[in-house]
Amino acid sequence: MSATRLALFLDDQPGLLPESGGIVFMGAVSGIDLSGLPRDRLYVVARMKPDFEAFEAHEIAVALDPPEQAALAIVIVPRAKPEARALVAAAMACADAVIVDGQKTDGIDSLLREMRQRCACGAAFSKAHGKTFLARGQSEDFADWAQAGGPRVIEGGFRTRAGVFSADGIDPASRLLPEALPEKPGAHVVDAGGGWGYLSAAILGRKGVERVDLVEADRVALECARENLPDGRVQFHWADATRWMPETKADAVVMNPPFHAGRKGEPELGARFIAQGARMLAAGGRLWMVANRHLPYEKVLRTHFREVEEIGGDTRFKIFRASGPSRARG
Numbered sequence: 001m002s003a004t005r006l007a008l009f010l011d012d013q014p015g016l017l018p019e020s021g022g023i024v025f026m027g028a029v030s031g032i033d034l035s036g037l038p039r040d041r042l043y044v045v046a047r048m049k050p051d052f053e054a055f056e057a058h059e060i061a062v063a064l065d066p067p068e069q070a071a072l073a074i075v076i077v078p079r080a081k082p083e084a085r086a087l088v089a090a091a092m093a094c095a096d097a098v099i100v101d102g103q104k105t106d107g108i109d110s111l112l113r114e115m116r117q118r119c120a121c122g123a124a125f126s127k128a129h130g131k132t133f134l135a136r137g138q139s140e141d142f143a144d145w146a147q148a149g150g151p152r153v154i155e156g157g158f159r160t161r162a163g164v165f166s167a168d169g170i171d172p173a174s175r176l177l178p179e180a181l182p183e184k185p186g187a188h189v190v191d192a193g194g195g196w197g198y199l200s201a202a203i204l205g206r207k208g209v210e211r212v213d214l215v216e217a218d219r220v221a222l223e224c225a226r227e228n229l230p231d232g233r234v235q236f237h238w239a240d241a242t243r244w245m246p247e248t249k250a251d252a253v254v255m256n257p258p259f260h261a262g263r264k265g266e267p268e269l270g271a272r273f274i275a276q277g278a279r280m281l282a283a284g285g286r287l288w289m290v291a292n293r294h295l296p297y298e299k300v301l302r303t304h305f306r307e308v309e310e311i312g313g314d315t316r317f318k319i320f321r322a323s324g325p326s327r328a329r330g
């Protein structure tokens, strides 16, 4: 666990935490162990709505962007290398001293090697298949890493950013879903977990669509979607799709539900997307979804819909159409 390693690292190096000034924590997810850090000077940067809300609920200062200046920055390294580099660059831009923590499987060893070429890095504290170290540098040393986190244009002219789902190209599962959608999916469609907007873009090309609600937890992905979908019929919601509800029930819900929360596999998350999707729908509404073939969504679909059909897919992915949302089973 990275947080435990971080706490041990701080214990091991008394005096490392500054006596005064802000401490900015980047890449933290809710539930992380913040013990040992002064809460009144702590400032968490989070982009996923459920994490953001959880920090707020614990009365921890949380924001989308780092402050201009801090006495110390702490970065928990994500797996996506461009996002990790962008976080380090953002941390270096606000603090001269940056603690970097990460798992070997998330590439902490190569990141440390790269950082040693650019700035002074202290000895790495190794524990639980990961490393923590202190780096002291200047933002100029990492200017190109800051750039790498910026927008990129992929197939179809879509704009994405480091760390969003399918940042480098259209997801192969999502790519299959538009073919399975009818010519007229309904006037009001919800794209649950809409990411940077691939499915919504396909929906907007269908007949009779008057409104699309794109619901996405990752603020950065949502901002990409705004750029990709300059269409007045789309409403963008930075929200948890397992709780969000439209003001009026929708005719259709589309999704390629997530089954990871941060680094943790969480197949239950997809099940909660399906359950909430059923609640969002009008009585005659339908849900279309694509999922990895190994994920067992049939049971939860049958719990929440009267009719469930597998209508397509390939060897890796399956596509379902579910009709008749059953209210009683909430």
Ligand SMILES: C[S@@+](CC[C@H](N)C(=O)[O-])C[C@H]1O[C@@H](n2cnc3c(N)ncnc32)[C@H](O)[C@@H]1O
Pocket: 050, 165, 166, 171, 174, 192, 193, 194, 195, 196, 197, 198, 199, 215, 216, 217, 218, 221, 239, 240, 241, 242, 255, 256, 257, 258, 259
């Ligand atoms: C498998 S991706 C699909 C993205 C997009 N629909 C596409 O087809 O490219 C799942 C998306 O759900 C988002 N997500 C994860 N948890 C969420 C939640 N609780 N509420 C809303 N969106 C969430 C992820 O950030 C990701 O963009």
